[in-house]
Amino acid sequence: MTALLEVSGVSVAIGALPLLDGISLSVRRGQILGLVGESGSGKSLTAMAAMGLLPLIGGRVTAGAVRFDGQDLAGMTEGQRRALRGRRIGFVTQNPMTALDPVQRVGDQVDVVSRLHLGLSKSAARARTIDLMAQLRIPEAGAVAEAWPHQLSGGMKQRIVIAMALAGDPDLIIADEPTTALDVTVQAQIIQILGSLVRDRGVALLLITHDMGVVAQICDRVAVLYAGRLAEEGPVGPIFAAPAHPYTAALIGCIPQDGMAKGSLHGIPGAVPSARAFPPGCRFHPRCARATPECTRDVPPLLPRGVGSAACFHMTPEAG
Amino acid sequence: MTARALPAPVRALRRPMGALAGGWLLLVILMAVLAPLITPYAYDIQSLKEAYQPASSAHWLGTDEFGRDLLTRLIHGARTSLSVSGIAIFLSVLCGMVLGAAAAWFGGWFDRAVTVVVDLTWSFPEILIALILVAIIGPGTTGTMVAISVAYLAQFTRLTRAQILTLRGETFIEAARSLGASNSHILRRHLLPNALAPVLVSAMLATGDAIILEATLGFFGLGAQPPVPSWGGMMSAGSALIFKAPWIIVFPGLTVAVTVVAINLFGDALIAELDIRNRMGGRA
Amino acid sequence: MTDPLIRLDGLSRRFDTGGGLLKAPRSMMAVRDVSLSIAPGEVLGVVGESGCGKSTLARLVLRLIEPTSGRVTFDGTDLTALRPGALRTARRRMAMVFQDPYSSLDPRYTLAEVLAEPFVVQRRPVAQDALTEMLDAVGLPSAMLGSHPHQLSGGQRQRVGIARALALRPDFVVLDEPTASLDVSIQAQIIDLLSDLRSRMGLTYLFISHDLGLVRYFCDRVVVMYLGAVVEVLPRADAAPRHPYTRALIDSGFAPDPSLRRQIAPLSGEIPSPFNLPPGCTFAGRCPRATDLCRRQRPPLEGEGDHPVACFHPY
Numbered sequence: 072m073t074a075l076l077e078v079s080g081v082s083v084a085i086g087a088l089p090l091l092d093g094i095s096l097s098v099r100r101g102q103i104l105g106l107v108g109e110s111g112s113g114k115s116l117t118a119m120a121a122m123g124l125l126p127l128i129g130g131r132v133t134a135g136a137v138r139f140d141g142q143d144l145a146g147m148t149e150g151q152r153r154a155l156r157g158r159r160i161g162f163v164t165q166n167p168m169t170a171l172d173p174v175q176r177v178g179d180q181v182d183v184v185s186r187l188h189l190g191l192s193k194s195a196a197r198a199r200t201i202d203l204m205a206q207l208r209i210p211e212a213g214a215v216a217e218a219w220p221h222q223l224s225g226g227m228k229q230r231i232v233i234a235m236a237l238a239g240d241p242d243l244i245i246a247d248e249p250t251t252a253l254d255v256t257v258q259a260q261i262i263q264i265l266g267s268l269v270r271d272r273g274v275a276l277l278l279i280t281h282d283m284g285v286v287a288q289i290c291d292r293v294a295v296l297y298a299g300r301l302a303e304e305g306p307v308g309p310i311f312a313a314p315a316h317p318y319t320a321a322l323i324g325c326i327p328q329d330g331m332a333k334g335s336l337h338g339i340p341g342a343v344p345s346a347r348a349f350p351p352g353c354r355f356h357p358r359c360a361r362a363t364p365e366c367t368r369d370v371p372p373l374l375p376r377g378v379g380s381a382a383c384f385h386m387t388p389e390a391g
Numbered sequence: 392m393t394a395r396a397l398p399a400p401v402r403a404l405r406r407p408m409g410a411l412a413g414g415w416l417l418l419v420i421l422m423a424v425l426a427p428l429i430t431p432y433a434y435d436i437q438s439l440k441e442a443y444q445p446a447s448s449a450h451w452l453g454t455d456e457f458g459r460d461l462l463t464r465l466i467h468g469a470r471t472s473l474s475v476s477g478i479a480i481f482l483s484v485l486c487g488m489v490l491g492a493a494a495a496w497f498g499g500w501f502d503r504a505v506t507v508v509v510d511l512t513w514s515f516p517e518i519l520i521a522l523i524l525v526a527i528i529g530p531g532t533t534g535t536m537v538a539i540s541v542a543y544l545a546q547f548t549r550l551t552r553a554q555i556l557t558l559r560g561e562t563f564i565e566a567a568r569s570l571g572a573s574n575s576h577i578l579r580r581h582l583l584p585n586a587l588a589p590v591l592v593s594a595m596l597a598t599g600d601a602i603i604l605e606a607t608l609g610f611f612g613l614g615a616q617p618p619v620p621s622w623g624g625m626m627s628a629g630s631a632l633i634f635k636a637p638w639i640i641v642f643p644g645l646t647v648a649v650t651v652v653a654i655n656l657f658g659d660a661l662i663a664e665l666d667i668r669n670r671m672g673g674r675a
Numbered sequence: 676m677t678d679p680l681i682r683l684d685g686l687s688r689r690f691d692t693g694g695g696l697l698k699a700p701r702s703m704m705a706v707r708d709v710s711l712s713i714a715p716g717e718v719l720g721v722v723g724e725s726g727c728g729k730s731t732l733a734r735l736v737l738r739l740i741e742p743t744s745g746r747v748t749f750d751g752t753d754l755t756a757l758r759p760g761a762l763r764t765a766r767r768r769m770a771m772v773f774q775d776p777y778s779s780l781d782p783r784y785t786l787a788e789v790l791a792e793p794f795v796v797q798r799r800p801v802a803q804d805a806l807t808e809m810l811d812a813v814g815l816p817s818a819m820l821g822s823h824p825h826q827l828s829g830g831q832r833q834r835v836g837i838a839r840a841l842a843l844r845p846d847f848v849v850l851d852e853p854t855a856s857l858d859v860s861i862q863a864q865i866i867d868l869l870s871d872l873r874s875r876m877g878l879t880y881l882f883i884s885h886d887l888g889l890v891r892y893f894c895d896r897v898v899v900m901y902l903g904a905v906v907e908v909l910p911r912a913d914a915a916p917r918h919p920y921t922r923a924l925i926d927s928g929f930a931p932d933p934s935l936r937r938q939i940a941p942l943s944g945e946i947p948s949p950f951n952l953p954p955g956c957t958f959a960g961r962c963p964r965a966t967d968l969c970r971r972q973r974p975p976l977e978g979e980g981d982h983p984v985a986c987f988h989p990y
Contacts, residue, residue, distance in 0.1 A: 109858040210943075224945055225725075254724035255885065259927035259939050281859060284929030288936055307933045323931045325863035327892035330913065333870070336892060338863030342828045562779040566839070569737055571766035572796040573759075580792075581781055 073141065074099050075275045076121060076243055080135035083113075083120050085128065090116055090346050093135065094301055095373070096294045098275040100242065103266070105290035105307070106279045107322065111343040112296040114279045118245050121277065122160060123152040140242070158188040161236030163246040167228035167253075170235075171220040177231045178216025184238035196238075203234045207264055226257035233264070244268075247279045262289055283323050287311055292379075295319045298344055298354040305379015313389060315381035318355050353383070361385045399588075402664040409660030412653040419650055423469040432460035434467040435618040443636045453638045455628065461642055464620040468643065471621040475532055475614070476601035479539035484594045486540070487547025492583065494548070495555035496574070505552075509545045517542040521604055522613070530613040538608070539601050550593055554586035588665050592658060599654035606647050622647050678751070679712035680847055680879050681736065686710070686745035688731055692950075703949040705731040707903040708745070715846070718873065718880040720894030720912070722887050722924070726949060728903040729883045730774075733851045736881060737771055738762060749847070767797055770840035774852040776832035780824040786810070786835055787820040793842040809838040812875075813868060830861035834868065841872065849881045854889070866893055887924045899924070902949060902957040910981040917982065917989035919962045956986070964988045 074097035083091040091113050098104045106114050119125055121137055123144045137144040139159070144152060156162070164170045172180055181203065182196040191199060197216070204212035207230045220228060229249060236244055246265065250258035266289040269276045278290060286293050286307065294304040295318060303316040314320040321339045341358045344350060353371050356362040365384055373382040377389045403409040422429065441458035444450055452461040494505040512520060524538035558564065558581065567577050602622075608614045609623020610630075617624065622643045629640030686709045691702040706728040713719045721729045734740045736747055738754050747754040749765065757765060773779040780789055790809055794801040807817040813834040824832055833853060840848055850869065854862035870893065873880060884890050890897050890912070897909040899921045907918040916922045923942050944961040947953055956974050959965040968987050976985040 109860055227945070255887070255927040256724065256923055256942050259929075260942070262929070263939055282929070283859075283931040287931045287933045288929040311931065311933050322860065325859050326931045327863075327866075327886070327888045328930050329888060329891060329925070329928075331892050333892070336863050336866060338865070338867055339860040340864065342830060342861065343858075561781075562773045562775050563781040565734075565739060566771070566773060566779050566836070567781075567792065567796070569739055569766065569769075569771040570793045570796045570839075570843075571763035572792075573763065576796060584783055585781070 074138075075140055076277065077138040078117070078121055078135070079138070081117075081120055081132055081137060082134040083116055083125060083130050084133050085130040088346055089133070089299070090130070091120070091299045093373075094120075094296070094299075095135075096301070096304060098243065098277050098292075100275050101269060101273045102292065103269050103276040103278055103290045105286035105293040106277060106296065107281060107283060107286055107293060108296035108302075109281060109322075109339075109343050111298075111345070113299045114281075114296055115247055116299075117296065118247055118277065118279055122156055122162065122245060123147075124156075157184060157241075158239045159242050161239060161241035161244045163229075163233055163236045163244065163249045165248040165251055167225060167232045170232045171228060173220050175220075176216070177218055177220055177223065177228075181216070181231065181234045181238050184235050185240075188239035200234065200238065203237050204230070206268075207234055208260070209234075224257075225253050226260065229253060229257075229261055230264070233261070233268075237268070241274060243275045243277065245277045245279070248281070249278070250285070251281070258285075265289065282326075283311075284326055295322065298349055299346065300354060301373055301382060302355065303379065303381040303383075304373075305377070305381075309377055309389065310379060313387055315376045315379070315386040315389075316355075316383045317359050317361050317385070317387075319381075320387070321358075399661060399664045403657060403660035406660045406663070408656050409664075412656035412660065415649060415653040416657060419469050419646075419653075420473065422466045423473050426466045426470050430460075430463040430466050432463045434459065434464050434620050443632075445636075445638060452642050453636070455625070455639050456632060456636070461625075461638065464625060465622075465642060465646060468620040468622045468625055469646070471532065471615045471619060472602055472605050472609075472623070472647075475536050475621075476539060476598055476605045479536045479605075480543060480594050480598045480601050482536070483540035483543040483597075484547050484590060487544050487549075488551045488583070488586070488590060490544070491548040491551025491553075492555050492578065492586070495552045495559070496578065496582075502552075505548065509548050512541075512545040513549070517600070517604060518607060521608060522611075525608060525613045530616060532615050532619075535605055535608050535614045539604055542604065543597050543601065546593065546597060547590060550590055551586055554589060555582050558582050558585050592662055592665065595661065596655060596658045599651040599658075602647060602651055602654075606643075677714055680715045680717075680750055681711075681713040681881070682746075682748040683709055683711045683736065684746045684748070686732070686735055686747065687743050688728075688735055688740065689743045701950045704903050704952075705949070706735060706742075709900075709905055710745075711898060711905070711908075713847075713879055713881060715879055716877060717896065718882055718894045720882045720884065720890035720897040721900060722884055722890045722897060723900035724885055724924075724946075726902070726946070727900040729885075729900050730851055732900070733771070733849045733881065733883050737766075737769055737849055739771075764797075767843050768845050769847040769849070770843070770845040771849040771851060772833070772836050772840045772853045774855050776829050776836055776856060777824075779836050780832055782824055785821050785823055789824070789835060790820075790839055790842060793839060797843060799843075805842075809842055810835075812841070812872065813838045829857050830864060833857060833861075833865055837865075837868065837872070841876065841878075844876065845878070847879045847881070849883070851883045852885065855885065862889070869893075886928075887921075888928045902947070902952065904957070905976055905985065906958065907984045907986075908976075908982065914982060915990070917984040918958075918986045919964050919988075919990070920958050922990060923961075 077097040079095050080093045081091060082093055094117055096104060106117060108114050120132060125131055139155060171177060178200055181200040185191045185196045185199050200216055201212045204215060209215050209230055250261050262285055265276060280286060290307050292305060293307050293310055295302045297318050302318045310319060314323060324337050327336050339358050350357055352368050353366040356366040371382045371384045373380050376386055404413045438458035441454050442456050444454040446453045450460050455461055490505055494502040520542045521538035524541055525534045528534035528537055564577055564581055567581060605614060606623030609621040610627040612627060614623050615621040625643040626640050633640055686706060687704060688706045689702050690705050691700060709732060721732060723729045735742050742755060754765065787806055790806045791801045806820060810817050810819060815831060815834055854865050872878060882894055894912055897912055898905055899907040901920050907921050916925055926939055942961045947957060947960060955970040955972055959969040974985045974987045976983045978984055
């Protein structure tokens with residue numbers, strides 16, 4: 072089965088500063104790909120590259136290609152790319168507080184997407200909006216559609232933003248930390264809603280998150296980014312059972328869990344390097360317990376490992 | 392790192408526009424300070440037979456209707472104009488910061504009273520306030536100075552008050568309090584120093600306006616009284632002779648214009664260098 | 676049992692929002708009748724979602740804001756009755772670490788000046804060695820003393836915030852979501868550091884967080900707050916929750932283990948407005964166990980020895 076979104080070997084630079092180095096990932100319909108890493112690892116930049124939005128921030132693809140449904144984004148006109156976003160790619164931002172226009176009723180903001188992209192009439196658009204809102208488990212959707220953004224809670228606003236992303240009937244949804252600004256009980260709701268959307272409607276979801284717990288809960292595959300490079304990629308089950316890359320293992324290990332013994336929570340020493348000071352060799356080596364002289368010298372290639380792939384000279388062997 | 396260690400005005404001078412504008416301002420200030428030493432003539436000696444001379448090697452900028460050297464008067468005029476507007480703005484900033492900080496700090500009826508008065512004065516043009524005050528105090532440099540400083544008082548009071556109110560919500564203020572810091576410590580160490588930079592930049596820009604206001608009052612004959620030269624006074628005298636001896640009004644006018652533009656350009660460079668956003672941890 | 680280091684008795688705080696031209700003035704109870712005690716050396720966690728009053732509680736405990744009613748006793752002294760001068764002196768023994776490592780350091784000052792401030796404020800001599808020692812204790816190189824906060828990463832800034840809090844060797848530290856603005860990898864570093872410092876310096880912590888998983892990992896006892904009031908006190912971090920809200924909080928956390936994937940019964944309903952609380956249990960509108968009694972009457976915090984819960988139908 073072919074991938075809906077395919078990012079192959081994409082490198083990105085802003086000005087003369089290289090930020091992403093050979094990122095490859097793909098998402099199919101009905102599948103959720105989690106894109107994880109600490110802040111500064113290049114997650115959001117990858118999403119912008121996937122949407123063809125790099126020019127907005129003065130960035131450009133220096134190598135590789137982004138293909139949506141088999142078409143190369145670079146071969147399209149800006150008009151075609153714009154038609155793609157909104158219509159075939161829906162986007163959910165991190166902060167629902169700023170994603171909505173404060174002086175428009177929320178229903179109108181959802182309506183406008185389906186009127187613009189699907190050419191629906193005013194009443195048909197509203198019917199669709201209310202239907203979407205009900206699918207997102209918004210109680211009394213008709214009344215909520217008439218509300219102003221400031222009258223709604225954060226979780227409700229995020230559901231409206233998701234409704235906007237869905238209104239154009241997209242094939243792919245890109246969600247950038249959609250629950251980070253929300254309370255935990257609300258986060259659980261939204262994550263569940265996103266998960267069932269993918270199963271029920273057969274859309275593809277690229278979920279950007281820093282939270283390995285969220286990945287474990289709903290993603291099918293996961294791509295771990297570190298300092299602009301792919302550290303590991305593959306199906307969620309095997310990777311969580313036995314992460315190949317020490318960085319993946321460290322990200323999983325720093326989440327506090329119930330029943331964890333005191334002192335067993337381990338952070339990752341140091342911090343993500345800035346793009347101006349990427350270390351040579353494996354970029355993770357200054358923070359890595361397994362690093363050897365080889366790691367400080369050579370860049371580990373991304374090699375297949377079981378059903379996934381990882382870029383490390385000292386991979387953990389696969390689980391049984 | 393070393394570049395950051397230099398004070399912001401010095402860094403502003405390293406920018407092309409900042410250097411150009413700053414250079415002009417330094418030149419004007421230097422000439423104003425050294426006026427008696429560098430001017431070729433005395434500013435008040437009349438010589439009617441040399442009146443209305445255009446620019447020549449003897450009089451670089453020509454002479455006025457009394458035969459006085461225009462360059463000499465322009466340089467002495469800089470002395471008057473710059474000192475009057477500079478001192479006026481200095482007083483205005485001083486009073487404005489005290490008033491604004493007190494209003495923000497004490498709140499309550501005092502804050503409301505200050506805000507009402509400030510908003511009232513804010514709604515009148517500066518020139519009107521200045522004219523009324525000069526009418527009360529009487530014309531001359533002192534009157535002009537007081538008038539200008541009162542005219543701009545509202546601006547600095549407002550700005551300081553707003554700055555302090557914003558800063559008061561910063562966590563580092565709460566942190567200082569949690570350590571047991573007194574009000575005066577917080578005011579001295581955190582609030583005023585952080586409020587200072589924006590106030591000083593706005594004072595710098597206001598000085599440009601103040602020079603125009605001073606010139607305007609001078610033009611109306613309310614500024615420095617003859618024979619003491621001021622840029623406004625010179626323009627006023629030249630306005631009647633604009634067709635007969637245009638240089639009498641053109642040179643002071645140009646000087647005012649270039650100086651004010653220079654102040655604004657330097658102010659812009661300073662704002663860019665201060666980069667207040669960066670100082671607040673990248674999140675203004 | 677030893678005497679508690681901190682005791683809160685019926686602590687409440689009301690906030691009034693001023694009426695505007697078109698709005699009537701309204702008031703809300705940010706913290707309602709909270710009574711707790713913290714033993715010396717204990718780590719007490721307070722957990723709850725945004726708007727539950729946990730940050731207000733943190734500030735009430737240190738009297739950074741004044742309570743509307745109730746009392747805070749620190750080592751036998753009634754803090755709420757102290758005059759400003761005496762309160763400032765009392766602050767030598769307590770400190771606070773703030774959530775936002777970006778705005779909690781004055782951008783104008785170098786780290787040396789930031790770390791010297793506690794001494795200056797308390798009129799004590801500043802020893803250069805002490806500053807270096809403090810940086811060392813939080814794992815920062817002493818070469819950083821001359822740096823400004825904007826040159827540091829978020830995690831490093833938070834380390835400075837911790838060093839400043841510990842400068843005067845306090846007994847009691849309030850940690851107000853000290854890791855909420857940081858990456859999880861950095862969060863674990865900071866938590867490590869905090870527990871290390873606690874055992875080295877014999878500190879007592881009040882740890883505020885929205886993350887129940889983190890609180891259960893780090894704390895000895897856990898207080899759960901909902902809309903300004905305590906709904907449950909877990910006597911041990913691993914105690915089974917009795918209040919439906921605590922249970923919902925636990926169920927909302929995702930373990931980083933795909934084999935533990937589960938269907939979550941999401942809470943239905945919305946959080947009521949704090950300006951207009953329902954007469955009964957404030958959680959009744961979202962609770963799977965709510966009955967008519969819950970909607971009519973507010974359950975008191977009581978029961979079963981050291982594990983009180985404010986619920987008519989606890990688990």
